[in-house]
Amino acid sequence: MATPAPAHPTTERLTVMGAGLVGSLLSLYLARRGHAVEVFERRGDPRRAGFQEGRSINLALSDRGWKALGGVGVANDIRQVGIPMSGRVMHDVQGNLTRQPYGHDGQAIYSVNRGHLNRRLLDLAEGQTGVTFNFGQQCLGIDLKTKELRLRDTETQEERTAPYTRLFGTDGAFSAVRSALQRTDRFDYSQDFLDYGYKELTIAAGPGGAWQIEKNALHIWPRGQYLMIALPNLDGSFNATLFFPYEGAESFAALQTPAEVAAFFDRVFPDAVPLMPALTEEFFAHPTGSLLTIKCFPWKYNDDVLLLGDAAHAIVPFYGQGMNAGFEDCTVLNALFDEYGDSAWDTIFAEFQAERKPNNDAMADLALYNFVEMRDRVADPVFLLQKKIEAKISGQFPGQWAPLYSQVTFSDTPYAEALAAGQRQDAIMARLMPHIQAEADYDQPTVQALVQQEMAARH
Amino acid sequence: MATPAPAHPTTERLTVMGAGLVGSLLSLYLARRGHAVEVFERRGDPRRAGFQEGRSINLALSDRGWKALGGVGVANDIRQVGIPMSGRVMHDVQGNLTRQPYGHDGQAIYSVNRGHLNRRLLDLAEGQTGVTFNFGQQCLGIDLKTKELRLRDTETQEERTAPYTRLFGTDGAFSAVRSALQRTDRFDYSQDFLDYGYKELTIAAGPGGAWQIEKNALHIWPRGQYLMIALPNLDGSFNATLFFPYEGAESFAALQTPAEVAAFFDRVFPDAVPLMPALTEEFFAHPTGSLLTIKCFPWKYNDDVLLLGDAAHAIVPFYGQGMNAGFEDCTVLNALFDEYGDSAWDTIFAEFQAERKPNNDAMADLALYNFVEMRDRVADPVFLLQKKIEAKISGQFPGQWAPLYSQVTFSDTPYAEALAAGQRQDAIMARLMPHIQAEADYDQPTVQALVQQEMAARH
Numbered sequence: 001m002a003t004p005a006p007a008h009p010t011t012e013r014l015t016v017m018g019a020g021l022v023g024s025l026l027s028l029y030l031a032r033r034g035h036a037v038e039v040f041e042r043r044g045d046p047r048r049a050g051f052q053e054g055r056s057i058n059l060a061l062s063d064r065g066w067k068a069l070g071g072v073g074v075a076n077d078i079r080q081v082g083i084p085m086s087g088r089v090m091h092d093v094q095g096n097l098t099r100q101p102y103g104h105d106g107q108a109i110y111s112v113n114r115g116h117l118n119r120r121l122l123d124l125a126e127g128q129t130g131v132t133f134n135f136g137q138q139c140l141g142i143d144l145k146t147k148e149l150r151l152r153d154t155e156t157q158e159e160r161t162a163p164y165t166r167l168f169g170t171d172g173a174f175s176a177v178r179s180a181l182q183r184t185d186r187f188d189y190s191q192d193f194l195d196y197g198y199k200e201l202t203i204a205a206g207p208g209g210a211w212q213i214e215k216n217a218l219h220i221w222p223r224g225q226y227l228m229i230a231l232p233n234l235d236g237s238f239n240a241t242l243f244f245p246y247e248g249a250e251s252f253a254a255l256q257t258p259a260e261v262a263a264f265f266d267r268v269f270p271d272a273v274p275l276m277p278a279l280t281e282e283f284f285a286h287p288t289g290s291l292l293t294i295k296c297f298p299w300k301y302n303d304d305v306l307l308l309g310d311a312a313h314a315i316v317p318f319y320g321q322g323m324n325a326g327f328e329d330c331t332v333l334n335a336l337f338d339e340y341g342d343s344a345w346d347t348i349f350a351e352f353q354a355e356r357k358p359n360n361d362a363m364a365d366l367a368l369y370n371f372v373e374m375r376d377r378v379a380d381p382v383f384l385l386q387k388k389i390e391a392k393i394s395g396q397f398p399g400q401w402a403p404l405y406s407q408v409t410f411s412d413t414p415y416a417e418a419l420a421a422g423q424r425q426d427a428i429m430a431r432l433m434p435h436i437q438a439e440a441d442y443d444q445p446t447v448q449a450l451v452q453q454e455m456a457a458r459h
Numbered sequence: 460m461a462t463p464a465p466a467h468p469t470t471e472r473l474t475v476m477g478a479g480l481v482g483s484l485l486s487l488y489l490a491r492r493g494h495a496v497e498v499f500e501r502r503g504d505p506r507r508a509g510f511q512e513g514r515s516i517n518l519a520l521s522d523r524g525w526k527a528l529g530g531v532g533v534a535n536d537i538r539q540v541g542i543p544m545s546g547r548v549m550h551d552v553q554g555n556l557t558r559q560p561y562g563h564d565g566q567a568i569y570s571v572n573r574g575h576l577n578r579r580l581l582d583l584a585e586g587q588t589g590v591t592f593n594f595g596q597q598c599l600g601i602d603l604k605t606k607e608l609r610l611r612d613t614e615t616q617e618e619r620t621a622p623y624t625r626l627f628g629t630d631g632a633f634s635a636v637r638s639a640l641q642r643t644d645r646f647d648y649s650q651d652f653l654d655y656g657y658k659e660l661t662i663a664a665g666p667g668g669a670w671q672i673e674k675n676a677l678h679i680w681p682r683g684q685y686l687m688i689a690l691p692n693l694d695g696s697f698n699a700t701l702f703f704p705y706e707g708a709e710s711f712a713a714l715q716t717p718a719e720v721a722a723f724f725d726r727v728f729p730d731a732v733p734l735m736p737a738l739t740e741e742f743f744a745h746p747t748g749s750l751l752t753i754k755c756f757p758w759k760y761n762d763d764v765l766l767l768g769d770a771a772h773a774i775v776p777f778y779g780q781g782m783n784a785g786f787e788d789c790t791v792l793n794a795l796f797d798e799y800g801d802s803a804w805d806t807i808f809a810e811f812q813a814e815r816k817p818n819n820d821a822m823a824d825l826a827l828y829n830f831v832e833m834r835d836r837v838a839d840p841v842f843l844l845q846k847k848i849e850a851k852i853s854g855q856f857p858g859q860w861a862p863l864y865s866q867v868t869f870s871d872t873p874y875a876e877a878l879a880a881g882q883r884q885d886a887i888m889a890r891l892m893p894h895i896q897a898e899a900d901y902d903q904p905t906v907q908a909l910v911q912q913e914m915a916a917r918h
Contacts, residue, residue, distance in 0.1 A: 174642075182650070183633075184479070185749050186705075190649035246645075290644050 012343075013038065015149070015164040017139055018171030021114070022309030022326035024121035026170055027188025028072050028306070029334050031128035033342055039125075040137040040151065040162075040336050042171070057200065057239040058231045059117070060085070060218070060320035061110040062409040068327035071334060074124060078117060082110035083232045089217040090378050095271035099217070100384060103406050106392075109320060111231040139176035142167070144301055145183065167305045168346065170326075171296055175311035181301055189296040194316060194371075196226070197252055197288040198243050203275045212275050213238065219270050220378055227252065227375035228269055240276070243291070243318075243375065252288055291316045293364050299353040303345035306352065308333070313360035318370040319408060326365050327411070345402060355414075362416040366408060386433055390425070392442050395454055401425065428454045471802075472497065474608070474623040476598055477630030481768030481785035483580035485629055487531045488793050490587035492801055498584075499596040499610065499621075501630070506578050511672045516659065516698040518576070518781035519544070519677070520569040521868040527786035530793060533583060534914035537576060541569035542691045548676040549837050554730035558676070559843060562865050563850075568677070568779060570690040598635035601626070603643065603760055625804065626764045629785075640760055648755040653775060653830075655685070656711055656747040656887055657702050662734045664695025671734050671807070672697065679837055680728050685709065686834035687728055699735070702750070702777075702834065711747055750775045758812040760878050762804040765811065767792070772819035778867060779828040784822050787871070788815060816872075821875040825867060844898065845888055851901050856914055860884065887913045 012035060016027050021042035034202040044051055061069075061082060069075040086108040087101040102109060125131050143150070148161045169177025182189050189295075206212040211232060214218055218364045219230040219238065226245060230238035245251040249267075255261050258280035265273050273279065294314040311325030332355060334376040336348045377383040387403070394401045404422030406411045432454065435447050442448075460850050471494060475486050478500035486496045503510055518529075520541060528534040544757030545567040546560040561568060584590050595613040596886040602609070607620045628636025641648050670691060672678055678689040678697065685704060689697035704710040709727075711874040714720045719738035724732050732738065753773040768785030791814060795807045836842040846862070853860045866872045872880075891913065901907075 186652040188650075188651050191647045192647050192649075 012036070014164055014166050014168065015040070015162075016168045016170060017149075017177050018169065018175070018311070019122065019135070019310075020170065020172055020309075020389065021118055021121065021323055023127050023168075023170035023391050024118060025068060025072070025327060026168060026308060026330050026333070027131055028074075028121060028125040028128060029330050030168075031125060031131045032072060033334075033337060035342070036130040037125075037132070039131065039133045040139065040149070041133065042138045043133050043135065044092050044154075045133070046115060046137040047122060053061075057114060058111050058233060059114050061112045061117075062320065062324050064328040064331070064412055065323075065324040067412055068331045071331055072124070074120065078112060078120065079110065081116055081234065083234065084108035084216055085111055085218045085232070086216055087218075088378060089214055089219050091219060091221045091271055092272065092379065093223075093268060098384065100378065100387060101391075103403075103410050104395075106223075107406075107410050109218070109409060111218075111233070113233065122206065139171070142177060142180035142305075143375075144180055144305065149305060164304075166303070169305060169307040169311045172310050173292065173310045173314035174354045175307065177305060178307055179297075180310050181305065181307070182296070183251060184301065187296065187298065188296070192293045194291040195246055196243050196371075197290055198241050199252075199283060199288055200286050201228075201240040201242060201276060201282050202278055203230050203238035203240050203272065204277055206346040209236035210446070211236050211238070220374055221272065222375050222377075222379040222380070223268055224376050228272065228355065229374070230272075240272070242372075246288075252427060255283070257442075258284070293368065295361060297353070297357055299301060299357065300349040303349050306349050311365060312356075315360075315364045315367040316371060317367070318374055319363070321363055321367060321408065325360055325415070330357060331412075332433050359415040362419040363408075366404075366415065366419055366422075382433070385436070385439065386429055388439050389436055389442055390429065392456075393451060394437075396451070400455065400458075424458070428458075465783070471495070471624055473612050473627065474499070474621075475627045475629060476608075476636050477501075477628065477634070477768075477770070478581065478783055479629065479631055479768075480577055480580065481626075481788065482629035483577060483584050484527060484531070484786060485627060485767060485792070486590055486592075487533075487580060487584040487587060488789050489627075490584060491531060491589045491900050492796060493589075494801070495589040496584075496591070498590065498592045499598065499608070500592065500594050500596045501613065502594065503613075504581075504592070504594040505574060506581060507639055509763060516573060517570050518782050519690065520576075521779065521783050522573045523780075523787040523790070523871055524783040527790045531689070531788055533579065537571060537579065540693065541571045542693065543567035543569055543675055545675055546677075547837060548673055548678050548773065548824045550678060550680045550728075550730055551838065552682075552727060556713070557843065559837065559846060560850075562862075562869050563854075566865075566869050567675070568794040568868060570677075570692070572692065587718050600762075601636060601639035603639055603764065606683065616809075621862070623763075625762070628764060628766040629768050629769045630770050632751065632769045632773035636764060636767065637755060637766055640757075640764065640766070641755070642649055643760065646755065646757065649753070651752045653750040654705055655702050656705050656749055656828075657700050658711075658742060658747055659745050660687075660699040660701060660735060660741050662689050662697035662699050662710055662731065663736055670693035670697070671696050679833055680731065681834050681836075681838040682727055683838070687731065688833070689731075699731070702830075705747075714742070717743070752827065754820060754823060756812070756816055756818065762808050765808050770772055770814060771815075772823060774819075774823045774833050775825040775830060776826070777833055778822070778826040779825060780822055782865065784819055784874070790871075791815060801862050818874040821878040822867075825863075825874065825878055825881075841892070844895065845892055847898050848891070848895055848901055849884070849888065849899075852910060852914075855910075859914065859917075874905075883917070887917075 001143060014030055014035050014037050016023050016039045019039050023039060027039050030037045066075050069078055087099055090098040121167060126133055132216060138152045140150040140152050148163050150159065150161055152159045167177065169175050173179055181187050215232050221228040226243055228240055228242045230240040232238050241427035247253045255264055261280050261283045264278055265279060293316060296312065299312045301314055308329040310322065315322050333352055336351055340347050358382065390403045394403060404425065407421060432450055435450060461882065467911055473489055473494050473496050475482050475496055475498045476726045478498050482498060486498050489496050527532050528537055546558055549557040585592055597611045597613055599609040599611050607622050609620055611618045626636065628634050630636055640646050662671065674691050680687040685702055689699040691697050706712045714723055720739050720742045725736060751773060752775060755771065758771045767788040769781065772784065774781050791809055796811050799806050849862045853862060863877060863884065866877035866880060891909055894909060895901060
């Protein structure tokens, strides 16, 4: 472990709770600013042999994430181990494929291995002067008045208290730091679960580590009330995830035996089944994960405690923005330090939550909306036609029309602005689409006149 | 304390967490059914000298509450110490009074002293065979798997564990039982605070214990963005409550000195100030309470744990239904025992939450709506005229039109049905009122024709 930094007039000893993706990146940002940082993490060190990954194997990194990684100079390093996905490939029940690009040529989201990314960020942070990591430290409670953490060492089971001066809660959706804030007066909080769970499965690599379905795409099997997706891994396999109702005719509750699972997959995902040799074993061996949205406010307690990432705003995964939003928290916090200086804690914490709360609320709504899009609308030819027409408008009016997905994924436009712009554009598309039956219709004079009229009316 | 009841084939030893209003009434219901009941309560015994009341001094009891009290034969007893309030009396800034009856002649809500009611219920429950109360027992946590409570004696500070077989959580808005459930998978939860706090104040009794403003009314000083209310006490005083923004030009934050408080009250509540000799002292001595809505689901954990009352569904106080809703939980649970028998726990718990959840959600929404009505709309002559016209329709079409307030307050119509009926009636009133400028207009042939037409169209 690195040696603590010497005392410095504008720096402080800071405490970070949680060394996941956001916690490790935040520690790196704080350390680069010259602060001494002590990090506590409930789980073991993921760089040690025998560490069990807890959650999704891969994640989709997009522009906001890259910007945050770029801010500490690690973007290129991570890009080497990411797989660009330039569009969605939809698989229908007959195995027919439909491709929908995510943006224009050259734009892509990246499938990145969560464990690799986390370990790389930990290495970088730990290599920084003044950062110390303490793994296997479960936070049992926090005394906000005396500013003390109650910790339990998960190996020795010994309990102890540790004081803090300033505490950053990056301990995820089930945050212990947020739990303490929840018991303070006037703390608004909600946790909302979907009636859907998820199950991680594997599409195997082909001979010689070949990808058996298109490598540079996010694959979707949209089935109306449920869906399966798959993201590529470097070893030729794909990490597939089934998002599926807990109860009902087609649900986890209805699939109780390997034979039932096999029959169901054969019927609804026939083109995937031959690529999933471990399907039934994995289905029963892997846990069923739940999907939740967490909203709360305030995210700060005086100028002592600040929540970031999933601890402040966990969202469902359907827009691929959970990690990106948490990383953007780091970018924004860092910019506030630049603006107000490293000791204006009260102002920085207040500005941070004022800026990030409406944006992460908007992202939470977008993520829920995208569940319907991914499981249902992407299978609708009219929807796909609309996406093509939107791309044409965007090309015809550069800088005046960015599709909602692009604003969320390929820009750092604040999420709330992206959502509002997307709603305005949706209203326009709802008026245009009745006049358009095919892609070529876009060039018809009557349609062009309507488009010109709509674009003029926007200003 | 009473001796535990002998073992009985259809009864069990039950645990109740919380001996407030709902907990003590529930214990009485359970004991009357022959169950042995052990009750734990964080606070001390309110019947012992020196007990400090924690919350509002008086409450408004209405039909649902009376029905629940009647079910254990204690309604008449409580009615002796309640003060009927047959309507609202609005006080404007000039001190002019406007009266609005709550229902028809003979209908009233009752101002009841919380402490008295709680102590009476405790006496009755403790007098029942098989009930034991344990006061000063703080619940630190619950192990839902091993079914153990972790308790701390608030006098000795000793900690211990206590096993339970079946646990009823009636421990209020900040329920420790619900806290344990919140950490289970797929538990939806929200706590939402208003940007308003409240302050309890006193309108003094007159000479000889006389009531200085009308005794049999709930007094309201509606001021648009805030309000004060007052409920009568038996000793001639009134318990007044100011509901007031935390921040802003007129807010708790803006009243920092006795002079500021006095000037503010003189300006906006001039007729009340002479009756409030301890105003400025109380304003700074009494805490500012917060106002929150809690929603969660499920309310049960297997057939081991059930939440009732504020622990399951805390609401803001503006409809006077918080206690009534919690008492109605007891009525409904008791009816389910009657229907399914005393050992069908799984069915009873499942039916209880299925029946009560939508109704208490509706009540939460009604309570928030009534805040606007009480602080603002009751000062509007058009609103008061509409209430009079509604009373006329109700009289003209008996059994076909009950004003929303009457359905909530003077019936046991499920809250969700009352809300839906109220919304349908509101739509009708929105169409009728443009044709009505005064009470007498109701009898005009054109208006009568419209009324007949609307009533016919309802079926």
